[in-house]
Amino acid sequence: MERADRTKSVANGSGNHQTREQAKSRTALVLYGSETGNAQDVAEEIGTLATRLRFDTTVLDFDSVSLRDIVKPSVFIFAISTTGQGEFPQNARRFWKTLLSSGLKSGVLKKVKFASFGLGDSSYPKFNVAHRMLHGRLVQLGAHAFCDRGEGNEQHPEGHSAALRAWIVALKETLLQTFPLAEDQAPIAEDVFVEPKWKLARNPDCHAQPRGVNGSETSDCPSSEEFPLRNQYTADIIQNHRVTPQDHFQDVRRLGLQLHENYPYKPGAVAIIYPKNFPQDVQDFIDLMDWREIADQPLKLITSDPNAPSSSSHPPSPLRHLNLTPDGHLHLTSSQARIHLTLRWLLENVLDIMSIPRRSFFASLSHFATTTTEDSAYQKDRLLELANPDLIDELWDYTTRPKRTILEVMMDFTTIQIPWSYALSTLPQIKGRQFSIATGGAQTSCDRGFTRLELLVAIANPPSPIIKYRPRHGVCTRYIAALQPHSHLTIGLQPGYLDPQPHDLATPALMIGPGTGIAPLRSLIHQRLAWAPEQEQEQEPEQEIGLKSSKQSLKGDILLFGCRSSTADFFYKDEWASLATNHGLKVLTAFSRDAVHPRKYVQDVLREEGPAIYQLLVERKGKLYLCGSSGNMPKGVREALVDVFVAEGGMVREGAEEMLGVMERDGRYWQETW
Structure with a gap:
């Protein structure tokens, strides 16, 4: 009880109330354009920084806003990836098209003050070109870049994080210079807990379901239940067989899928698979966090900001991509069924407890640490080390090098328990993985006219030089390897960039x-x-040549x-x-x-x-x-x-x-x- 009471007092203290009041006149809009989630992670880190500088901050993808929305806040900051052949990510294309309108006059964005960070890969001919084009167009329309643009490169040994660390420092300095705080104000210290805009609460209007009804607690495989994702497709699994010999070092699968409808696609199109966690890993995490009593209780999302409008879109819900009903149910569109939102369901389907944690995770975790015993004090100090941007090598040695997962981290930090109400703001969400479709032409449809597609998937199980007692797995490919023929899964579909005619x-x-x-x-x-x-x-007879x-x-x-x-x-x-x-x-x-x-x-x-x-x-x-x-x-x-x-x-x-x-x-x- 001591740990939970302490967290509650910090989270709801007067300092956090002052943060809301003082931030009313300081607003920040942070947008991201992302295919795989990296730019979204960067945007969320920027959002955390802006919040600590006492900006009322909103983080969204580009296509969730209109052009006039970027004029309203005090500051507009964005992170964007370059994909394909110098292309904009799918969730930034509509915004970019709007920005290119010939009806926009020079100076129309003269009130906009912005900063930007681009994520690219120098192995591509057009490195970071989407970021540079967007930056240039904003300046052309009169917007003012108050901070030098930052650019990350995935080919760097530390990925885009190397450039991001330096740019974040510069961004903080220029934000404080351009938007100075009042004399009696200071940035919110890193060791002060900031109440998230959304958190989980018990749903008294729903009755508890029997354990395992949301998933397959008694099974060794992830739940086969439909994932209630917006703009999704349900696919039947036609085949899932290994095409490499058993003695080959890599398991490669041909995954054949058939939709329940017709979706025409061209070469280069991608299928997005949303992996699920395995029941035993979920149960292990529940046990570590001591969430057994709450794990299967119905929950709902509530906003912690009393001044926020009642609309579910503001502040943006962390589950806005799901078919979540106002009464806290998850709506399964294909069967018209509804299931309860529970911690177990979130851990199975939404929360990425098997990913390698980022620095921001340790920073969040440190707020739930105590110093009441020698062990707890040591573990808190260790968390602060891993959250320190100046000790990036320490983080790499502990997380990336051994491929240590969040579940394994919590096995090390045994004195720390995440309050269940903050699970969505502390743990990262599972992101869909993209796979190029391997079928084309006559292969794309079946006799009934439904769409068929095939994926060629290399199952990732990289060895760890340090953690040998627990196998390493790719979160998504481990899930794919467990999929059984005649079952089904939820996928997304996106057009590609090859654009053949x-x-x-x-x-x-x-x-x-x-x-x-x-x-x-x-x-x-x-x-x-x-x-x-x-x-x-x-072809006309006279046009035979060519x-x-x-x-x-x-x-x-x-x-x-x-x-x-x-x-x-x-x-x-x-x-x-x-x-x-x-x-x-x-x-x-x-x-x-x-x-x-x-x-x-x-x-x-x-x-x-x-x-x-x-x-x-x-x-x-x-x-x-x-x-x-x-x-x-x-x-x-x-x-x-x-x-x-x-x-x-x-x-x-x-x-x-x-x-x-x-x-x-x-x-x-x-x-x-x-």
Whole structure:
């Protein structure tokens, strides 16, 4: 009781009431554009900083606001990722389109003071371009950037966090200079607990459900219950089988899905899978937090701000992406059923207790620590060390290097229990994972007209050099490996960035896809196969030059696939042989760990096939599609292409680099890496 009472007194003390009153005239809007959740995490960290500087802060995605909304607050701050081929994230595209309107006059945003941080990957040709374009357009419309823009790079050993640490310090200084506090005010200290805008409370209007009814407490697998996500699709699992040998180091799955409706998609489209936690891990966390009595009790969300409007959209609910009814139920759309919101359900479906914690998690956790015993005092000091931005190496050694999860962290910090009412504000939420769809053309629908799709998923189970007693797992791929045929799951669907068109058939394609990067290229190949007969029927007799016969619709196209072994992970091997024989596809391979073939990577094969590559890309002005892992592979491919242009075209290196730049500007160089 001592721990809970102490937390309550800090959270509801007069200092927090003063924070609300003093922040009324200081407002901050923090927006994010994010595909995988990294920019959202950055935005939430910025939001925490702004709150401690006594701004009344709101954190939302770009497409949840209108242009006039960024004019209202004292300060507008955003974090945005660059995706695809220099594209804006899906949840920022509508805002960007509005910002490009020709009806906006110069100076229309002259009242806006803003700061920004971009997240990019230097292995992409257009590094951080979405951030730079958005920043530039705001300035063009009269907005004032009061702080130098920050840019993170995922290729840095510490990821975007390295640049973020320095930029956050600069942001804090410039915020205090540009928006000074009153003489009798000071920023809220890091050791002072700030009451979150939303928290959980008991729902007296609902009766408790039997344990396990929300999930599968008695099962070893996650719940198969529908996830009540807005704008979601329910998919039946047609197949989920391993395509690599049992003795191969990696388990790769072909996951076949069928929707209950028709959703047309093009090559490059992605399916978003929302993983669930396993029942035993959930129970372990409940036991550690001593939440057994409350775990299955009906709950509801309440706002802790008495001055907030009653509308559920302000302040923004942390569960606004779910079909949550006003009475605290979760609405399952396909069955029209409703279930209670409980802690167990949140831990199974929403709260990411199996992720590697960020620095902000330890900062939040420290507010629930006490110093009443020697152990508790030591653990609080340790939390403060891990939350200290100046000790980032300490955090990396404890979390990232051993891949230690939040559940395992709580096993170490045994004197600390998170009050259940603050679970949503303390624990991170599970984010959907994107997987490129591997089907295209005739493969995209079944006999009944419903949409079908297939994913090629590498199951992640990286070893830990430190924690050997507990296996490491990728949160999502562990969930995928447990999915059973004839069951179903909730997915999201998004268009991709490859943007192929039927008239592209007249243009040869070089498709490079090592490993599971072959998935979107398989979709592209089958879409080109489906378009060929359509183009042939529409073709006039005098327009025969440039278009291909449907029987040789892939003639002139080159597929370059790389993997470790010709017998272990040569995905769709028989399919490529058939397409080569029947449709003219040229298939090149690179095996890096094969017992029969010499050791090669895709960049080695590019150099070996220099004349054919040069003819396709330069002489015939073909398109290049590059898919797979980010990092060294895309850089190696780019360097190999420069070598080919120099060797086959007699160019100097600067000219070869410019040639690649021309291909990018003309939309003939597409990269989709992750």
